[in-house]
Amino acid sequence: MLVSKNKGTNLLRSSEKSSLLRFLALYIILVTMLLLLLGIFYYESQEKLMFSNQRTILLNHANKQVKALKSLHNNFSHKREVYPRNPYFRSAIYDIEGKLIFSNLKNNEIIFDKEIYRTGNCLQFVKYLDDYYLGAKYLFIEVDEDLTWRDETMSNIVTFGGLTLVVLAIFGFFFMRIFLRPMKNSIMLLDDFIKDTTHELNTPISAILANVEMMDISSMTQKNQKKLARINIAAKTVSHLYQDLTYLTLSHNRESTDEWIEMKQLIEDRVEYFTILAGSKKITFTLDLEEMTLFIDTVKIARVIDNLISNAIKYNKRNGEIFIVLRQNYVEIRDTGIGIESKKVNEVFERYSRFNSSEGGFGIGLNIVKSIIDEYDLKIRVSSVLSEGTTMKIEFSKGVLDV
């Protein structure tokens, strides 16, 4: 039976959206960097053009000043003499040894071996004199920098850069959708398959479990009792998977019906439900539960506890242990299993992610746990040591506590 696309694909959409956003962010960062680089080149070329234009003007000023210096030199009286000044520029003269002769520059941080340069808000130009009038070998001409070119250049960079960025971002968005389509299709195929399978599982699983419960084991031989127990375990495993898949495809988007839940009772019930399954691997439970209540949807908190216990069994060693601690503000489930590599701890909540490929399952259990945890604004902490075990600790927020 085929199931049409429904709300269940929302999880797919959110993961697709997150991938799309990541790709787009990376693409925009790269494009921005490229545009910035182009902007820098453009700015530098405009600056060079400005320097080239200013060089001609400053050279004219320098030639005028040389004439004035020559005149002063030839008529120098060796009394007080007024240094030649011009309203359009300021100047300074230095001798061959770099010693200052006279200066009316605003900025005296001069550079001898650079023909034209910026210093502060001024442009300075140096002319090397052939005849050292008044002993001057270096003549510096200074003008205030006209920043019109910079405003125009920055305006061009922002306008054209911004427009190009927008256009490239739009192109990028469409390209990303095209590139992500194969991934999207394969995830949708898997989702559809799960949905179809889920619907087909319900009736036979319910029938198996109901009939197993109804069977009179006292009249059976020990061998048959063992066989029945195995059937029970297998059916419960499939039932657990069915419940996860149902939650994922149907219940996930339903409105939560929160109520006060006795957590100790709930955990004891769920442990009892998993006892036979744990017994198949000779795993024992150690419970340390305080009485406490949570204001939460019973289906959802049951899915959380079921998945954590199910994982603790699935990834535990034979003859292992599971410790469950319930306190007023947290519940902790610790196993003595294979553990998780530290670099993979952050990935356990991703959908279709499994601790270990040797174990069965779709890798959706912890994804469901995380979605419920996030919905109620709870916190889950995972700590794990490889070959020693994993601890999952859920810290309750004020919203669900009886305070």
Added chain:
Amino acid sequence: MFKKAVTLFLWLTIFLMASPKQNAYERNCIPCHRYQPASLEKLFMEYLKTFSGELSLKESLKIFLKNPTEKDSLMNDKFIENFSVKDATDLNDTELDKAIDIYWDLYDVRSKLE
């Protein structure tokens, strides 16, 4: 005999007239250049235009005064043709340096520009 007496009188006069307060520049440079068409002031500006810095000017001037040649002279050909190149100085290095330092300080343009 009379000539010798006049010469001796002149030397004595010059010797007595030379005040002990006169510096090396005043004693050794001014007396001759006072009668030259190229004043010390103009010569300084010519040296300044050619050598620019204090150290290079003083060094070049010292070399020239110790060994004056047509090639090193800053005067034009016509001047040299009329007045020839000066004789080498007989001042020792210390005296010469002192005279040049005073000459520089006297005509340095830096302190006069405003």
